[in-house]
Amino acid sequence: MNEKQKxxxxxxxxxxxxxxxxxxxxxxxxxxxxxxxMLSDARNHMDNGSAYWMTMTPDIMIDKLSMNSVDKATMLR
Known part of the structure; x- marks a missing residue:
């Protein structure tokens, strides 16, 4: 693995x-x-080395993910 990949x-x-x-x-x-x-297309692109996805800022990454299937945490008090 070269320095750029690291x-x-x-x-x-x-x-x-x-x-x-x-x-x-x-x-x-x-x-x-x-x-x-882990099951998203975004993760698949990252695994395949897509520079676009690998250098994306976290806030933009979250915005681009389909969050409809993600449960909101329940607050227990």
């Missing part, structure tokens, strides 16, 4: 972590979001 992977890992945190902050259930994300 930078893409590092950026992707950081962006995905931030996207997961943002989704939870927005009230989405983490397990539901993670399942949807």
């Amino acid at each position: 930078l893409y992977i590092d950026e992707l890992a950081e962006s995905q972590g931030v996207a997961f945190s943002m989704a939870v902050e927005q009230g989405f259930d983490l397990c539901s979001f993670a399942n949807m994300f």
